[in-house]
Amino acid sequence: VNARLRPWRALAVVLTASGLALGAAAAAAAPGQPSARSGGHAARAVTAPAASTCDPKASSLRPAGPPQVTPGSFMAKIRARGYLVAGVDQSTYHFGFLNPLNGQIEGFDIDMIRAVATAIFGDASSAHLHLKAISDEQRKPDVMSGTVDIVAHTMTISCDRLKYLDFSSVYFDAHQRVLVLKNSKATSLDDLRGQKVCATTASDSVARIAAAKAIPVPVTYWTDCLVLLQQGDVAAISTDDAILDGLAAQDPWTKLIGPPIADEPYGLAISKQHPEFVRFVNAVLQQLRTNGQWAASYRHWIGTPVAPIPQAHYAG
Amino acid sequence: MTTSVDVSSGPVTTAPVVRRAWWRSRLEGATTPARLRLLLALLILLSLAWGVLAALTANQHASAAADVVAVSEPLSLDAEQIYTSLSDANATAASAFLAGGLEPAADRQRYQADITKAAIRIEAASALVGSSAARTELPGHLKNQASAAGSAVGDDLAMLSGQLPAYTDEVGTARADNRLGLPLGAAYLRAASALLRGTLLPAASDIYTRESALLTSASAQATGLPLIVIAVVAGLGLGYVLYRSSRWLSRHTHRVVNYGLLLAALAGLVSLVWLAGAFVAGRGDLLHAQQQGSGPAQAFARAEVAALQAHADESLTLIDNTGDDDYQKDYVKLQKLLGPGPGTLLAATGSSQAASQAQAWYRAHQALRAQDDAGNHPGAVAAAQTGDAARSFARLSTTLSEGKETHQAVFAASARNGRDAFTGLAVGMIVASLVMVTGCIWGLNRRLAEYR
Numbered sequence: 021v022n023a024r025l026r027p028w029r030a031l032a033v034v035l036t037a038s039g040l041a042l043g044a045a046a047a048a049a050a051p052g053q054p055s056a057r058s059g060g061h062a063a064r065a066v067t068a069p070a071a072s073t074c075d076p077k078a079s080s081l082r083p084a085g086p087p088q089v090t091p092g093s094f095m096a097k098i099r100a101r102g103y104l105v106a107g108v109d110q111s112t113y114h115f116g117f118l119n120p121l122n123g124q125i126e127g128f129d130i131d132m133i134r135a136v137a138t139a140i141f142g143d144a145s146s147a148h149l150h151l152k153a154i155s156d157e158q159r160k161p162d163v164m165s166g167t168v169d170i171v172a173h174t175m176t177i178s179c180d181r182l183k184y185l186d187f188s189s190v191y192f193d194a195h196q197r198v199l200v201l202k203n204s205k206a207t208s209l210d211d212l213r214g215q216k217v218c219a220t221t222a223s224d225s226v227a228r229i230a231a232a233k234a235i236p237v238p239v240t241y242w243t244d245c246l247v248l249l250q251q252g253d254v255a256a257i258s259t260d261d262a263i264l265d266g267l268a269a270q271d272p273w274t275k276l277i278g279p280p281i282a283d284e285p286y287g288l289a290i291s292k293q294h295p296e297f298v299r300f301v302n303a304v305l306q307q308l309r310t311n312g313q314w315a316a317s318y319r320h321w322i323g324t325p326v327a328p329i330p331q332a333h334y335a336g
Numbered sequence: 337m338t339t340s341v342d343v344s345s346g347p348v349t350t351a352p353v354v355r356r357a358w359w360r361s362r363l364e365g366a367t368t369p370a371r372l373r374l375l376l377a378l379l380i381l382l383s384l385a386w387g388v389l390a391a392l393t394a395n396q397h398a399s400a401a402a403d404v405v406a407v408s409e410p411l412s413l414d415a416e417q418i419y420t421s422l423s424d425a426n427a428t429a430a431s432a433f434l435a436g437g438l439e440p441a442a443d444r445q446r447y448q449a450d451i452t453k454a455a456i457r458i459e460a461a462s463a464l465v466g467s468s469a470a471r472t473e474l475p476g477h478l479k480n481q482a483s484a485a486g487s488a489v490g491d492d493l494a495m496l497s498g499q500l501p502a503y504t505d506e507v508g509t510a511r512a513d514n515r516l517g518l519p520l521g522a523a524y525l526r527a528a529s530a531l532l533r534g535t536l537l538p539a540a541s542d543i544y545t546r547e548s549a550l551l552t553s554a555s556a557q558a559t560g561l562p563l564i565v566i567a568v569v570a571g572l573g574l575g576y577v578l579y580r581s582s583r584w585l586s587r588h589t590h591r592v593v594n595y596g597l598l599l600a601a602l603a604g605l606v607s608l609v610w611l612a613g614a615f616v617a618g619r620g621d622l623l624h625a626q627q628q629g630s631g632p633a634q635a636f637a638r639a640e641v642a643a644l645q646a647h648a649d650e651s652l653t654l655i656d657n658t659g660d661d662d663y664q665k666d667y668v669k670l671q672k673l674l675g676p677g678p679g680t681l682l683a684a685t686g687s688s689q690a691a692s693q694a695q696a697w698y699r700a701h702q703a704l705r706a707q708d709d710a711g712n713h714p715g716a717v718a719a720a721q722t723g724d725a726a727r728s729f730a731r732l733s734t735t736l737s738e739g740k741e742t743h744q745a746v747f748a749a750s751a752r753n754g755r756d757a758f759t760g761l762a763v764g765m766i767v768a769s770l771v772m773v774t775g776c777i778w779g780l781n782r783r784l785a786e787y788r
Contacts, residue, residue, distance in 0.1 A: 110519070110522075111519045111522065111523065112519070113518070113519055117519040118519060118522070119517060120436045120514050120515075120517050120518075120519075120521060121436065121517045123436065123713065123714050123717065150710070241523060243519050243520045243522065243523035244523045244526070244527070246520055246523065247520070247523045247524055247527050267520075270513070270518045270519070270520045271520075
């Protein structure tokens, strides 16, 4: 099976490389960009690149009040176009997955993005929301190139990604953990030293697997990891508990083990070109936190008890 | 020519010829009965030599032609069928998966039929390679080539029969998960498709390539000229010797016709005409089989497989449904390969109907992609399953598969005719040479008796 995956991996390497090249190009272009941004945002641009002061959980832009489509804004452009284009996952159970029963992409992430579309267009018609299923490694390049307006894809806000993208405030608190088969004797990632552990290419889990001296096996989708685990080709899968819960829900013969390895705060990714959209999305998220919709989505997709709602912290 | 004149006229003179061979002086000094006995021995030897040469030639062509019909053709046909069935199974499984939990009964049956067909063909090919009795008679280099190909083909077939259950297992799991509404199903389908394309199809393609090469070699051997030319020249030479012998006899014995030698000459003539005639007829049939049969059939088969893979890509793009578009890139690649246009697979088939049907499908595919890219995934899925794209692909697929089958039938009929042209030829050559020997003995013994 590993031999079969090689072409994917080769492709992954190419895509990662091209992603990095894109990132580098954008970084090179960055010095010239702050002037093109709105004044309020320029102040943050000075402080954000400094890695030492970076706090992924408090890096977003403060909303100016309730969500409003101001004339000339990116939201107005989207409204004129008629639909919002969102890059989403289609294979992560409970967050973004293609439901074979109705052919629709559904999940917690999709609820968040649907709320954003509803706020822009004033009605919940699905015609106003185009969901574009993308892979993990396409998230960054697609946001940067403007292929999608926003990404809702179990995407962790990280200092590295903040160099290239803007994120909304944290809408979900996840933690990296480990999923193994029920008969596994491993109790944490440290017990899997020298064994194969699966993660998706371009996820930040890959580096942590390598750091724990396990052998990372990168694939395209999280469900591909579950295929490998079921076929006995990897000993474990390591990523955010939110994703692992979705995999465990598809195979009752698996279990989550070990303490949280790292915090994985999820945010909606938006291009650095549209700070007003970041503020708008944060305003929508703030509404969801307070009007009970966030808790309702959590209850529907993830279950009870409902976790504490992640509170928004802003940098500017 | 001059030497024969010397021998037959045989003037017993004392002319001082210095460079005379020892046997010639012996012959000239010999009595007529001794000369007759020598001639008889020579004729028997030549007749037997002719018999051996002609039978060998006949056997070479017959076994090469038999190999074309009995081993190479069935094996390459099996390999082609394995390849096509697997490609069709993959395309059908993907298309059925798109329908969700309630997959269409027709798709399910088609998938099952494809898998069954592939399994039967793998088994048949394995049996053929395992026995490969027909190949033991193959001449020289062809035999070496066949045994080398045989072991490689054996490995490929072992791989196929080992991995086919793994493939159907993954498709089955994909189907079960899909039925439960789990996204895991799509992952299993992708894994199955990767296994099929990465392992099973290359093995089938390898068998096909090797067997096609062998088919070409065997066909070339059956229709090749060198040996038959040598045989015909030898036959004509033997006829000339018989003619000179009877002239010499009639001069020395004052009888116009020696019936024994006449019989030998007739037997020689019949065997020569039969050999040459069988060769011309067999060669014609085998060349026809190649040019009007296996050649075009191969072209259609290649186009069909490329179309099937592109169709699987169309479905997998919709199942995968990410902007990742590996499958769509592959579709575009296959579209370029398929044509129509100079140097493409469709151009090789020469079918204008297939060309226009392919273009209709590309247009429908483009419309489908535009729909999907605009966010209308359900609409695109409907187009791929029952809409324009599905119908235009079905038309193209039917044209290509019918074209292939028509030419395969032409090949089978012509190749069989070609093989049959050589039937009994080797035995006939041996019988003829024995008749010639008998004729010579009978004819010359009657003259010899006159000296007793």
